[in-house]
Amino acid sequence: NRAPQLDFIAGMADAAGTVIDLFKGNLAYVNVMANISVDCDCNGGAKPPCMQDIGILSSTDPVALDQACIDLVLASNDPGRDELVERIETRYGTHILEVAAQHGYGSREYELIEL
Secondary structure, eight states: OOOTHHHHHHHHHHHHHHHHHHTTTSOOEEEEEOSBOSSOTTOTTOOOOOBOOOEEEEESOHHHHHHHHHHHHHHOOOTTHHHHHHHHHHTTTTHHHHHHHHTTSOOSOOOOOOO
């Protein structure tokens, strides 16, 4: 059985791809891994942060950037890590990366350079 939210997530990847295609070569992406909560920051009643801040990441590849963030969470030994990973896995949180990579919006492979 296919989870109903997988189609919605794939649609989000396609919508983002439209913007990526429109501004091709003229975009840079920044993810701030601070105040990390299991809830979206758009939720007015979001749970408090469950993990310590990890840092700020940037890339010209949005898929690689988000994959690096996921990988940093997975590699963390922070006590709140398991709660966040459980939320990501039960909500199919990496499906958007799979779809975006399949559609050529970026790559899930990257080189992490620390400054």
